Amino acid sequence: MIMINVPIFVFPIALVIGVLAASFKIVPEYQRLVVFFLGRFQIVKKPGLRLIVPGIQQMRRVDLRVITMDVPSQDVISRDNVTVKVNAVLYFRVVDPEKAIIQVEDYYNAISQLAQTTLRSVLGQHELDEMLTERDKMNHDIQQIIDKQSAAWGIKVSNVEIKHVDLDESMIRAIAKQAEAERERRAKIIHAEGELQASAKLLAAANVISQNPQALQLRYLQTLNDISNENTTTIVFPLPIETIKGIFDKVSLKKDKDPA
Secondary structure, three states, X not given: OOOOOOOOOHHHHHHHHHHHHHXXXXXXXXXXXXXXXXXXXXXXXXXXXXXXXXXXXXXXXXXXXXXXXXXXXXXXXXXXXXXXXXXXXXXXXXXXXXXXXXXXXXXXXXXXXXXXXXXXXXXXXXXXXXXXXXXXXXXXXXXXXHHHXXXXXXXXXXXXXXXXXXXXXXXXXXXXXXXXXHHHHHHHHHHHHHHHHHHHHHHHHHHHHHHOHHHXXXXXXXXXHHHHOOOOOXXXXXXXXXXXXXXHHHHHHHHHHOOO
């Protein structure tokens, strides 16, 4: 058996090297180290090569980058008693690592639960039409509420976006019927407005013609010209009302002069 004599001082040196290797921590730019000294908060260490004394100091890494969280689909009853399923996406980040570790046990789970309850609470105060047409306003309201309540945890909520509002088939058909009725209503209004404008133009034209009888004669000539350009065997010559009235007046006058 071959015996190798190792100097006794090698073991303490190896132990010291091992402790030093375990003590130095590399902190990336997007992280912070929350350090505790014998259980009490000591300091938040910034990026770089940092020394942590094993057994005496404890550390927790905190990521400062923006976190994207999917809020699970929630059953929401709107103010007009319509049940829908709504899901959303939440964007937040840690701005105070000390509060994020000390003030809440698990800030990610806490934000998730807060987002779900706030989503149901805010959307339940609105009608279905508002959920479908005023998403920007509701996104802003939800973001403000979550951001205000999570500030004590060192969290900053930057944005909330409602992704989907799922309806059942009966409600989809009802909305389609409502949209069709709305389109018909708008079509009737546009048609009525067109008739009103046309009648105003016709009245204006009649007033111009009544003040200038020559304009009516020109209109007759234009009408005859249009008829002559068509393949027709019948031509109707319109007579002015004044001409017909004059003929009837002459006939009546002649009858009055002739004895019965």
